Amino acid sequence: MAKNYPKPNDTADNKERLNKTISNMEAAEEAMKFAEGKELAKIKEKNERRADSIEDLKSEIQEEDKSRINGYI
Numbered sequence: 001m002a003k004n005y006p007k008p009n010d011t012a013d014n015k016e017r018l019n020k021t022i023s024n025m026e027a028a029e030e031a032m033k034f035a036e037g038k039e040l041a042k043i044k045e046k047n048e049r050r051a052d053s054i055e056d057l058k059s060e061i062q063e064e065d066k067s068r069i070n071g072y073i
Contacts, residue, residue: 011064018057025050 028043028050035043 011060014057014061014064018054018061021050021053021057025054 025047028047032040032043
């Protein structure tokens, strides 16, 4: 049986992932105007998770920038 290993953290695309997540969040906010009931609740929940991801990505990007400045990367 093959073992599943987590993908290595590729920090090279963090800014691209950040922009894509922000774009998806904005599109979902537009979709909320036309949603109701369970669909609206799902969109809100997903956007809450996106907001958390955005903060985490921003923090990670800042840490990487500091590491580059200090010569660690």
